[in-house]
Amino acid sequence: MRASERAYAQLHSDIINWRLAPGTTLGEVELSERLGVSRTPIREALAKLTAEGLAEPQSGRGTVVSGISLDHLDELFELRSALECRAAELAARRGDRDTFLELHRKLANAGELITEDDPSRSGYYRLAGELDSAVDAAVANHYLNQALKSLRVHLVRVRRLGKDNPARLRDAAREHAAIALAIANGNPAVASAATTVHLDNSLRHLLSTAPDISSEPHD
Structure with a gap:
């Protein structure tokens, strides 16, 4: 499994199971260190999560877990x-x-x-x-x-x-x-x-x- 796929699978699971709550900042550096992959796979994973609506860009904060209202x-x-x-x-x-x-x-x-x-x-x-x-x-x-x-x-x-x-x-x-x-x-x-x-x-x-x-x- 590619590094971006591993990162995506972990973040996807964390988001849908509320280990990452709505509004949580998804910082590339922190995620790279936590998941043990470079920032490029993290960017690819975040792009996929954003396309699915599980993450979204927020002015001044980068990418965050999307909210549910x-x-x-x-x-x-x-x-x-x-x-x-x-x-x-x-x-x-x-x-x-x-x-x-x-x-x-x-x-x-x-x-x-x-x-x-x-x-x-x-x-x-x-x-x-x-x-x-x-x-x-x-x-x-x-x-x-x-x-x-x-x-x-x-x-x-x-x-x-x-x-x-x-x-x-x-x-x-x-x-x-x-x-x-x-x-x-x-x-x-x-x-x-x-x-x-x-x-x-x-x-x-x-x-x-x-x-x-x-x-x-x-x-």
């Missing part, structure tokens, strides 16, 4: 609704019934995975990721899949704003189960409607619990 949430969920509802419709038309029935079964019992013994909720998020992957495979549309992949980078960051609330996650699991069942039943309208319900509930929860996080200085 409530305005950004509204915009993000507008795009999410357009992409995910359409993907659910296409999956209902093209997906394998047995695959989604099995996902429905797992998701209906996903509340058991949301425990204090697993504060990262890794089991639940892994299962939610299985549903995303199954929808992507069923859609079989390269351009839609690429758009969803780009969107999910930002959704991982946003998820942390909701504080991984166990009650909300259990509701989300039931909502995911409803989406999976609608796809398994081959009903595009119901799949889209179930997706809309899930997205509306997710956004409402975020708006009620998340602070307005923007690009505040973090050196």
Whole structure:
């Protein structure tokens, strides 16, 4: 793996997992020393992160981790609704019934995975990721899949704003189960409607619990 790819992978992970908070200055010298690579790979990594919207130039400070505000949430969920509802419709038309029935079964019992013994909720998020992957495979549309992949980078960051609330996650699991069942039943309208319900509930929860996080200085 090239040095720029290693630097990008590390910084990408640090940003989406909030080890680098919004507004944190991404100084080339400091990052070069921390990651053990020259400044040229750091510049390449920062350029890629900026293109993805995870970093942004800021006057007088260089490149910083991009902020997340409530305005950004509204915009993000507008795009999410357009992409995910359409993907659910296409999956209902093209997906394998047995695959989604099995996902429905797992998701209906996903509340058991949301425990204090697993504060990262890794089991639940892994299962939610299985549903995303199954929808992507069923859609079989390269351009839609690429758009969803780009969107999910930002959704991982946003998820942390909701504080991984166990009650909300259990509701989300039931909502995911409803989406999976609608796809398994081959009903595009119901799949889209179930997706809309899930997205509306997710956004409402975020708006009620998340602070307005923007690009505040973090050196």
